[in-house]
Amino acid sequence: MNVSLSSDLQSRIFEQMEASYPNEGGGFLLGDLRAGLITIQDVIQVENTFAAAEQYHRYAMKPQDWLRLEDEADERGLSLVGYYHSHPDSPAIPSEYDREHALPNFVYAITSVMMAKATDMRVWRLRADRSAFDGGELIIN
Amino acid sequence: MAKIRIPTPLRAYTDGASDIDVSGNTVGEALGNLVDQHPDLRLHLFQDDELRSFVNIFIGDEDIRFMQGLDTEIEAGDSLRIIPSIAGGSACN
Numbered sequence: 443m444n445v446s447l448s449s450d451l452q453s454r455i456f457e458q459m460e461a462s463y464p465n466e467g468g469g470f471l472l473g474d475l476r477a478g479l480i481t482i483q484d485v486i487q488v489e490n491t492f493a494a495a496e497q498y499h500r501y502a503m504k505p506q507d508w509l510r511l512e513d514e515a516d517e518r519g520l521s522l523v524g525y526y527h528s529h530p531d532s533p534a535i536p537s538e539y540d541r542e543h544a545l546p547n548f549v550y551a552i553t554s555v556m557m558a559k560a561t562d563m564r565v566w567r568l569r570a571d572r573s574a575f576d577g578g579e580l581i582i583n
Numbered sequence: 584m585a586k587i588r589i590p591t592p593l594r595a596y597t598d599g600a601s602d603i604d605v606s607g608n609t610v611g612e613a614l615g616n617l618v619d620q621h622p623d624l625r626l627h628l629f630q631d632d633e634l635r636s637f638v639n640i641f642i643g644d645e646d647i648r649f650m651q652g653l654d655t656e657i658e659a660g661d662s663l664r665i666i667p668s669i670a671g672g673s674a675c676n
Binding site for chain 2: 466468470488492499500501502503504505506507508509512515521522523525527529530531532535536537538539540543545546547548550552570571572
């Protein structure tokens with residue numbers, strides 16, 4: 443899996459995730475898939491609705507957010523190609539909780555935020571048998 | 584026949600189709616018919632025989648968990664929608 447992301451959009455994600463620190467933040471990745479390359483065209487932050495006391499290590503969206511953004515992507519000729527979230531003071535590696543709640547054919551972009559500073563972003567995709575995530579190549583341009 | 588809208592990532596298992604016509608008198612029967620037509624969907628929608636916790640089924644704007652769940656009755660022409668609840672988290676406890 444190859445994922446292309448502009449440096450501007452990556453900076454926007456990093457700013458959002460740093461602002462959410464020490465809690466987790468996240469949002470949707472809108473884009474397209476052509477010739478095996480997933481190109482992110484827009485990133486849209488979505489409120490973390492997990493219980494406030496757990497937001498330091500949990501992130502959740504309302505199903506209505508999916509409904510709204512999927513329709514918006516369709517209207518813009520784009521697709522919901524993935525979602526991003528942060529791991530405060532943790533590595534940008536999917537957790538077991540991530541795997542249990544993941545969908546296949548979807549980019550999971552995880553940003554590690556260490557001491558309020560975004561330090562690393564990695565992209566992952568769930569295997570079709572749900573057994574694990576595989577890492578992808580993130581191309582920043 | 585009712586219709587079920589498939590979320591974008593799962594359309595890989597419906598040959599790219601976004602809407603699938605299904606038979607059945609309840610949501611559970613309709614989903615059963617859906618996975619009969621497209622068996623690769625089952626693993627991502629169900630854990631054992633229960634809907635996965637992050638899988639929501641809406642009829643219009645109504646979540647079936649606030650209706651009668653999988654026993655919710657449907658009528659011909661109803662539009663159902665599978666909507667994932669995105670969630671994640673670090674391994675930090």
